[in-house]
Amino acid sequence: MSRIRLNQEYRNKIANRMRVHIEAEDTQEKEKFFQERENFKAHQDKTWELAKLCVERQYPKEDVSMAHYLQDKYPNVNTIAKDSCFHFGYMGKPEEHDEDDKYITKHFDFRLNGDIDGVDRQDEIEGYRPQSRDFGYAYFRDELKAQDSCNPDITIEMEGKDSNPHWTKYTDANDKYLGSSSGRNNLTSYSDKWDKDYELDLIGREYCRDRQIAVSREEYKTFEMWQQKKGQLIMAHYKWIKSVLEQMKEIKMGLKGYKYLDEALELCTELGLNVQEDEVIRCNSTGLVIYNPKNLAERIKGMKNKNVSREDKIKARLLYEHNQAIN
Numbered sequence: 086m087s088r089i090r091l092n093q094e095y096r097n098k099i100a101n102r103m104r105v106h107i108e109a110e111d112t113q114e115k116e117k118f119f120q121e122r123e124n125f126k127a128h129q130d131k132t133w134e135l136a137k138l139c140v141e142r143q144y145p146k147e148d149v150s151m152a153h154y155l156q157d158k159y160p161n162v163n164t165i166a167k168d169s170c171f172h173f174g175y176m177g178k179p180e181e182h183d184e185d186d187k188y189i190t191k192h193f194d195f196r197l198n199g200d201i202d203g204v205d206r207q208d209e210i211e212g213y214r215p216q217s218r219d220f221g222y223a224y225f226r227d228e229l230k231a232q233d234s235c236n237p238d239i240t241i242e243m244e245g246k247d248s249n250p251h252w253t254k255y256t257d258a259n260d261k262y263l264g265s266s267s268g269r270n271n272l273t274s275y276s277d278k279w280d281k282d283y284e285l286d287l288i289g290r291e292y293c294r295d296r297q298i299a300v301s302r303e304e305y306k307t308f309e310m311w312q313q314k315k316g317q318l319i320m321a322h323y324k325w326i327k328s329v330l331e332q333m334k335e336i337k338m339g340l341k342g343y344k345y346l347d348e349a350l351e352l353c354t355e356l357g358l359n360v361q362e363d364e365v366i367r368c369n370s371t372g373l374v375i376y377n378p379k380n381l382a383e384r385i386k387g388m389k390n391k392n393v394s395r396e397d398k399i400k401a402r403l404l405y406e407h408n409q410a411i412n
Contacts, residue, residue, distance in 0.1 A: 089346040089362070096340045098365050099349050103336050106358045107329050114325040121318040122224060132311035133195060133283055136171065139300045144288050152288050169283045170194035173300045173308055190297060193308045195283035197221045197276045198265055201315045218256065220315055221263050223322035225275055234258040241326045 108115075149165070156162045174190030191203035198217045222229065222237040229237035236242070239255040246252070260266040264274030289296045300308075336352070343349050346362060353360045 089366070091340070091343050091346045091349055095346055095349070095365050096337075099340060099353065099360065100333065100337055102360055103353065103356070103358060104329070104333055106356070107332050110357075112325070112328065114321070114328045118223075118318075118321040118325045121314070121321040122226075125224065125314060125318050128311060128314050129195065129283075132307060135304060135307055136173075136193070136195065137285060139173065139298055139304060140171065140285050140287065143296075143298050149286050149288060153286070164288055165286050166289065167284045168287050168296075169196045169280055169285075170199060172297050173305055174297055175300055175302050175305050177302075189305070191305075191309070191312075193312060197224075197263070197279040201312055201319070203312065218260065218265075219319045219322070221265070221276070222259060223318050225263060226322065228275070229259055229262060232258070232262055235262050238322075238326045241323055242330065 152164050156165050171193055172190050173193055174188050177187050177189040192200070193203070194200050198221055200217055201220065219240055222240065226237040229235040234255075235258045236255040237259060239252060239259070243249075243252045257266065262274065264276035287296060336356075339352060340349055343352075346365065350360055350362060350365075
């Protein structure tokens with residue numbers, strides 16, 4: 086029996102299947118990402134309670150109610166603004182910064198696309214800010230991954246590359262699905278729900294930099310720790326997908342050097358993935374990943390019972406990835 090030559094179509098099919106297989110594997114990087122993601126919401130909610138306490142200490146509820154009353158009564162009064170980000174600060178000691186007593190402050194943003202570096206960028210043109218999208222892509226990775234038009238890993242995949250239509254296509258689709266594509270004043274979907282869960286009525290002008298809120302050093306460090314946890318989730322996502330991409334780079338290099346299909350299938354077997362020759366030949370590159378019977382069945386099941394908890398969605402995703410690895 087003559088050997089089947091390995092053409093580019095077959096290479097693409099096998100590479101697509103290997104990507105699914107590698108993402109389904111239990112690795113330290115993947116486990117770290119899952120841990121950071123599943124622990125984050127509780128950490129944010131706890132930190133938000135502290136933020137409410139600090140804000141209400143400076144803007145007592147009765148004063149906010151009075152401001153609401155005056156604003157509703159007089160059309161020329163506009164003094165209440167909803168906000169989800171705050172400038173918290175405290176008076177630092179010389180040993181903290183080698184200077185005389187100095188007011189230490191940072192910008193803490195609880196929104197889904199909020200910055201994580203403590204810099205207030207509200208004067209900047211609406212659009213991509215450093216790591217402003219990355220948190221949402223990491224936290225809602227499963228939801229984005231389930232959409233054919235989205236790619237939650239696109240920023241990592243495009244690292245080091247110039248802006249291009251492929252990158253723009255997926256960031257636009259991701260932002261549209263998460264509900265942030267029309268700017269901060271026209272949020273929908275996940276972004277709208279997330280941001281509304283972290284909103285307070287404050288007295289003052291629209292921008293939070295006009296409202297410096299004094300906190301204790303211990304409270305400030307708690308906010309910093311929460312901000313760091315947000316960055317740690319982004320970094321865990323980055324390290325996991327980066328490890329996947331590095332493996333895929335080696336696999337694609339190997340596939341490029343093979344001449345025959347049986348060599349590529351042997352590589353799959355050695356890496357723990359069982360792919361049959363007829364499966365590669367009969368399917369298109371998308372079909373190899375999704376449309377063999379077991380994968381198609383899992384995909385169809387995933388379309389049912391959409392009103393499920395986030396925990397159940399994650400369990401379903403893990404089961405899907407497990408079955409992908411077995412297949």
